Amino acid sequence: MQVYKAFIRIAMKKSRSIIIYIVVFFAISVVYALSDTPDSIFTDTSLKVCVYDDDDTAESRALTDFVYSRHIRSDVSRDHDSITDALYYGAISGTDCVFIINKGYSEALAAGRTDDLFTFYTMHGSYQETMMQAQLGEYVRSVAAYTAAGEDLPDAIAHTEKAVTKRTDVRLTAPDTGDPEYPKMFSVYFLFMVYILLAVMMNSLCPVLTTMNRRDIRFRTNCSSIRPLSGSLQIFAGSVTLVVSIWLVFMVGGAVMNGGFHGKCWIAVLNSFVFALVAASISLVASCFSLNPNLMNLAAQIISLGLSFLSGVFVEQSLLGDGVLSVARLFPAYWYVRANNMLSGLDGAVYDGAEIARCIMIEAAYALALFVLTLLIRRIRYSETALVSGRNSEPAAQN
Amino acid sequence: MEKTVVKTQNLVKRYGDLIALDHLELDIKEGEIFGLLGPNGSGKTTAINCILSLLAFNKGTIEIFGKNMTPASYDIKKEIGVIMQNVAVFEELTVQENIDYFCGLYIRDKAQRKQYVEEAIKFVGLEDFRKFYPKKLSGGLLRRLNIACGIAHKPKLIILDEPTVAVDPQSRNRILEGIQELNRAGATVIYTSHYMEEVEQICTRIAILDKGHKIAEGTKDELKSMIFNTETVNIEVLDLPEEVRKEIAALPHISGTDYEDGRLTVKCSGGSHNLIRILDVLRGHDTAFGRVTSELPTLNDVFLEITGKALRDKEE
Numbered sequence: 001m002q003v004y005k006a007f008i009r010i011a012m013k014k015s016r017s018i019i020i021y022i023v024v025f026f027a028i029s030v031v032y033a034l035s036d037t038p039d040s041i042f043t044d045t046s047l048k049v050c051v052y053d054d055d056d057t058a059e060s061r062a063l064t065d066f067v068y069s070r071h072i073r074s075d076v077s078r079d080h081d082s083i084t085d086a087l088y089y090g091a092i093s094g095t096d097c098v099f100i101i102n103k104g105y106s107e108a109l110a111a112g113r114t115d116d117l118f119t120f121y122t123m124h125g126s127y128q129e130t131m132m133q134a135q136l137g138e139y140v141r142s143v144a145a146y147t148a149a150g151e152d153l154p155d156a157i158a159h160t161e162k163a164v165t166k167r168t169d170v171r172l173t174a175p176d177t178g179d180p181e182y183p184k185m186f187s188v189y190f191l192f193m194v195y196i197l198l199a200v201m202m203n204s205l206c207p208v209l210t211t212m213n214r215r216d217i218r219f220r221t222n223c224s225s226i227r228p229l230s231g232s233l234q235i236f237a238g239s240v241t242l243v244v245s246i247w248l249v250f251m252v253g254g255a256v257m258n259g260g261f262h263g264k265c266w267i268a269v270l271n272s273f274v275f276a277l278v279a280a281s282i283s284l285v286a287s288c289f290s291l292n293p294n295l296m297n298l299a300a301q302i303i304s305l306g307l308s309f310l311s312g313v314f315v316e317q318s319l320l321g322d323g324v325l326s327v328a329r330l331f332p333a334y335w336y337v338r339a340n341n342m343l344s345g346l347d348g349a350v351y352d353g354a355e356i357a358r359c360i361m362i363e364a365a366y367a368l369a370l371f372v373l374t375l376l377i378r379r380i381r382y383s384e385t386a387l388v389s390g391r392n393s394e395p396a397a398q399n
Numbered sequence: 400m401e402k403t404v405v406k407t408q409n410l411v412k413r414y415g416d417l418i419a420l421d422h423l424e425l426d427i428k429e430g431e432i433f434g435l436l437g438p439n440g441s442g443k444t445t446a447i448n449c450i451l452s453l454l455a456f457n458k459g460t461i462e463i464f465g466k467n468m469t470p471a472s473y474d475i476k477k478e479i480g481v482i483m484q485n486v487a488v489f490e491e492l493t494v495q496e497n498i499d500y501f502c503g504l505y506i507r508d509k510a511q512r513k514q515y516v517e518e519a520i521k522f523v524g525l526e527d528f529r530k531f532y533p534k535k536l537s538g539g540l541l542r543r544l545n546i547a548c549g550i551a552h553k554p555k556l557i558i559l560d561e562p563t564v565a566v567d568p569q570s571r572n573r574i575l576e577g578i579q580e581l582n583r584a585g586a587t588v589i590y591t592s593h594y595m596e597e598v599e600q601i602c603t604r605i606a607i608l609d610k611g612h613k614i615a616e617g618t619k620d621e622l623k624s625m626i627f628n629t630e631t632v633n634i635e636v637l638d639l640p641e642e643v644r645k646e647i648a649a650l651p652h653i654s655g656t657d658y659e660d661g662r663l664t665v666k667c668s669g670g671s672h673n674l675i676r677i678l679d680v681l682r683g684h685d686t687a688f689g690r691v692t693s694e695l696p697t698l699n700d701v702f703l704e705i706t707g708k709a710l711r712d713k714e715e
């Protein structure tokens with residue numbers, strides 16, 4: 001247990017930089033969870049809207065109907081207190097925004113003017129209000145464009161309604177297939193796990209292993225009465241402890257932020273565990289080269305950032321060129337991100353259980369292959385230093 | 400009867416074409432401080448590594464405590480403490496944790512280990528530095544830590560490979576005294592160095608290596624008596640007539656004379672009262688002389704005479 005204990009002790013003493021990584025990661029995740037992720041802009045969020053039609057013309061009624069057809073109608077009696085209450089307790093009363101179609105809307109539109117057509121009751125510059133304004137702006141500009149092109153007002157409105165509806169449909173196809181049950185936060189949390197697992201594993205496992213494998217230390221250990229196999233097993237056990245603890249920290253953190261896991265989240269948990277093993281075996285390979293701390297840090301940055309970019313953590317896979325993707329497929333991180341996207345519906349991916357299983361298997365195969373590679377490298381490197389290990393239990397020649 | 404602790408026979412180690420150990424025969428007895436002396440590259444470290452079974456060798460046998468030594472001879476390894484030239488400790492562990500770690504590779508019992516670690520700390524005088532990290536220790540203290548890590552488990556055989564390289568004289572003396580103390584406490588010591596003064600100071604028996612070859616062995620006096628010159632006498636003489644020099648050269652036990660820059664150098668081989676007889680000749684001719692010094696041979700002279708070259712370069 002001596003070697004194992006020293007391993008853990010050294011890991012603890014190297015943990016300061018790792019803790020910084022973990023804290024920053026959690027801080028970013030919390031910020032992400034609290035704010036709306038960018039992709040929700042693309043989803044067709046239905047707002048609870050109240051419209052007061054002061055113009056009361058065919059055109060303004062058409063707009064009111066159009067708004068209510070796309071959003072949820074919420075009637076609020078038209079007095080200052082009611083409106084304030086409705087907006088203030090938006091989440092409870094179920095009203096996201098209240099606006100007036102100003103008198104003269106129809107005339108202004110016919111004259112091609114698109115400003116000062118609406119009056120918003122503003123509580124606070126909410127995202128819902130901004131979205132409503134954007135949609136109304138788009139609507140009136142479209143009508144103005146059609147009329148400018150020579151159409152009369154009813155035709156322009158009909159065309160606009162058709163165009164806006166159609167465009168929204170196209171835009172909504174992909175994300176809608178994502179599982180609404182799947183927590184939004186996790187789609188990003190597990191995605192960034194690629195970077196954080198690689199960075200943390202390389203910054204924790206590599207320095208500890210490099211220390212334990214230092215030539216002079218190994219020399220001393222080989223002089224002692226401890227069996228080489230026992231020493232190796234203890235180092236292996238120490239590595240496993242470290243890897244599993246780091247992974248658990250992220251899982252517990254995720255569970256706390258999301259209030260537990262359910263359903264497909266468990267597949268993401270499994271996926272991340274397999275990827276933790278991949279990150280660990282990449283660290284094992286890296287530690288074979290006994291790099292000095294600065295070089296090791298550099299290698300950690302290059303590998304964690306490089307793989308993250310390449311495999312679609314920071315840029316969606318669908319936006320990467322075919323050339324990049326064909327290279328990315330050679331790296332395990334690509335398969336992790338692919339499985340993750342299929343779970344979260346991110347990047348237009350569609351859930352496919354069999355394909356996810358295949359991705360996880362590919363990652364596992366990488367982890368295993370890298371582990372075997374480590375054993376090979378160590379065998380070559382350590383016999384090179386001419387240190388005889390317990391394998392050859394007889395001196396070379398006795399003649 | 401003295402017991403043999405380490406015995407190597409016909410030990411040959413080759414690195415490719417280079418013969419690092421050439422039929423090395425060592426027979427180290429219990430209670431000795433055995434010195435392996437030789438210039439850089441003479442095979443000292445190679446010999447140690449073979450004895451420790453860290454290195455496979457091409458030919459020969461090694462016995463320790465009367466048993467054949469192999470990489471799997473854990474019962475033998477348990478009784479050996481090793482201190483190498485470079486400091487091998489964990490930067491990440493404190494003085495105490497380091498000693499505990501290396502001691503723990505031999506001693507499993509916790510209570511006993513605690514006591515041993517404590518004794519080792521006291522032995523090297525690091526009581527005030529228990530919680531220090533190696534980085535914070537001065538060079539000399541670091542060496543002491545290195546030694547403590549090697550001897551905490553109270554080995555019966557202690558092997559030191561140039562433990563004093565790049566150490567200041569004060570720390571060096573402390574280390575040498577420590578080694579003698581361990582020896583008095585019952586440990587057999589193998590000590591390698593290319594500093595002949597150190598080896599002369601502490602070793603009870605010395606083997607001189609050159610190119611993997613053992614060229615001489617014995618106590619320092621035995622070694623010195625092996626060579627022809629036993630004493631070199633230097634005398635300041637301002638003006639030395641040639642016939643006086645010839646008369647001195649003709650004295651018994653004088654193997655050579657040399658007169659240069661007002662200095663007369665006389666090499667003697669054995670015999671006694673050489674100095675008195677030389678000075679008598681000078682006085683007999685009323686030749687004035689100044690400072691007189693007499694040098695006993697060093698191991699360097701031994702090495703020089705056997706191999707025809709100096710043990711180590713003068714500037715070292």
Ligand SMILES: Nc1ncnc2c1ncn2[C@@H]1O[C@H](COP(=O)(O)OP(=O)(O)OP(=O)(O)O)[C@@H](O)[C@H]1O
Binds near residue numbers: 386417438441443444
């Ligand atoms: N791994 C190796 N491969 C090839 N040659 C080696 C190796 N190790 C040592 N040698 C050679 O073997 C010879 C003996 O080396 P060794 O290290 O045993 O000498 P040493 O007496 O310990 O010298 P030093 O005083 O410098 O420590 C040297 O010529 C050295 O160059």
Ligand SMILES: [Mg+2]
Binds near residue numbers: 443444445560561
């Ligand atoms: Mg050496």
